[in-house]
Amino acid sequence: MKRVFFKILMTSLFLLPAVAMAQNEAVIPPSNRSTATLEKNLLFYATTHYTVSQQGSVSFSLPNFFDGNYQPQYSGTLDPNDPYIVTIEGLPNVHVQAGAWIGWTTRYYNSTKFKIEVYNVYDYGGMAGYPAPNTWVTVANETNYGGGSYIASVANVSVSKIRFTFYNGTGPNNNIGISELFFIHPEATVAFDNLMVQYDRNGNVGIGTPNSHGDKLAVNGTVHAKQVNVDMVNWADYVFKPDYHLPTLSEVKTYIDKNSHLPEIPSAQEVEKNGLNLGEMNRLLLKKVEELMLYLIEQNKKLDLQQQQITKQQTQQKEIDELRKQVKTLLKKKS
Missing domain, CATH: 2.60.120.260 (Galactose-binding domain-like)
Structure with a gap:
């Protein structure tokens, strides 16, 4: 008898949540x-x-x-x-x-x-x-x-x-x-419709936009953050390796004259159409900065060499001027 009562009690306890849910499932x-x-x-x-x-x-x-x-x-x-x-x-x-x-x-x-x-x-x-x-x-x-x-x-x-x-x-x-x-209004909305953040069935997130455009995160508006970390590979430090081919400035000028933008950097039309990959753009910009640094280093070498030549010429000129002075003095004594 006790076992039967216990089974009835346990069955009732398990059914209570279901009954309560059925009574309140319309709305809270x-x-x-x-x-x-x-x-x-x-x-x-x-x-x-x-x-x-x-x-x-x-x-x-x-x-x-x-x-x-x-x-x-x-x-x-x-x-x-x-x-x-x-x-x-x-x-x-x-x-x-x-x-x-x-x-x-x-x-x-x-x-x-x-x-x-x-x-x-x-x-x-x-x-x-x-x-x-x-x-x-x-x-x-x-x-x-x-x-x-x-x-x-x-x-x-x-x-x-x-x-x-x-x-x-x-x-x-x-x-x-x-x-x-x-x-x-369940028929007119999807879950969290018109929220700042929306999700699609693929786990993509849209902020301020109902369409993530297939990206994991799409934001229609300004993003304000204390820090943004972007995972990157093939960072541009390879520019400083001895086997890196640094284009000559004349080659760069020829490319600019023809395309109206730097080599490897997307054009204005491409950016307007596709936007910017910030990680890749930072890598390319760093590459151009490093190439500029190599050009500056090379230019500085030339300037140093020119300065050495100028200093040498100035020294020689001083010596020549001194010799002329001595010659004039000797000639003056003879006369």
């Missing part, structure tokens, strides 16, 4: 007080690729609503007759299919009265129970809400615009707090 309400996975958030960095506007008796920094940091912003006195409205326009025309989720989150001063609307552009041809095309559809219209975050499901629409309207808050002067506005 995101807020400042809970953990959420928003890699399907269509509004992530919305101000950089959609048209986002605000109006009403208060205002906020709009980019902070969409950066995923959940840092709350708090308003001044909100006039219910002039509510705070955020409108997002230009969303991709992708139907939500099985479902999407929309909402907001805050830390304090949550909104007690608010409305969330989406603009449907999908035409169901007048089918009963489905929204008409090019109309606003109300997803939420709360008048006495008490939570620190809100999330509602969205179905049977293709959303081109979203409108959040906030009338009241729990702050002392009807202030409201807002941390994040989100629209979790």
Whole structure:
């Protein structure tokens, strides 16, 4: 009997996580007080690729609503007759299919009265129970809400615009707090879409660009770093070996006159088309510097030799001048 009870107990313990997952697999309400996975958030960095506007008796920094940091912003006195409205326009025309989720989150001063609307552009041809095309559809219209975050499901629409309207808050002067506005739309996004960093199925990474161009790392923008190390082979020190053939300056001049760039260095057209391989370019530039150093050393040898000859000539000239002086003195005595 004890063994049977133990087996039933263990089976129940193993099943509990599965049951819990099934009950909560739709969505985890995101807020400042809970953990959420928003890699399907269509509004992530919305101000950089959609048209986002605000109006009403208060205002906020709009980019902070969409950066995923959940840092709350708090308003001044909100006039219910002039509510705070955020409108997002230009969303991709992708139907939500099985479902999407929309909402907001805050830390304090949550909104007690608010409305969330989406603009449907999908035409169901007048089918009963489905929204008409090019109309606003109300997803939420709360008048006495008490939570620190809100999330509602969205179905049977293709959303081109979203409108959040906030009338009241729990702050002392009807202030409201807002941390994040989100629209979790699995059909319209890939994981971490519109993030600064994106990955493809081959493990290539794009920063600021959805296309890595087949490179392991593609960056659309400026890279700021304390240090960059590039693995290199065949470094240009071979230039200083005795068997290295150093082109003559006349050969280099002939090449420049014909091609308008240094030998081995890519042309302006090649750089504009293909960019630069920094490691290879540094190797080539070092090679040219080392070749210049050899030319300077050779030139210095010639200058040293010329100076020696000049010094010798000056010494000889002094001797000649002294002899002339002596000759003049002798001639003078004879006369």
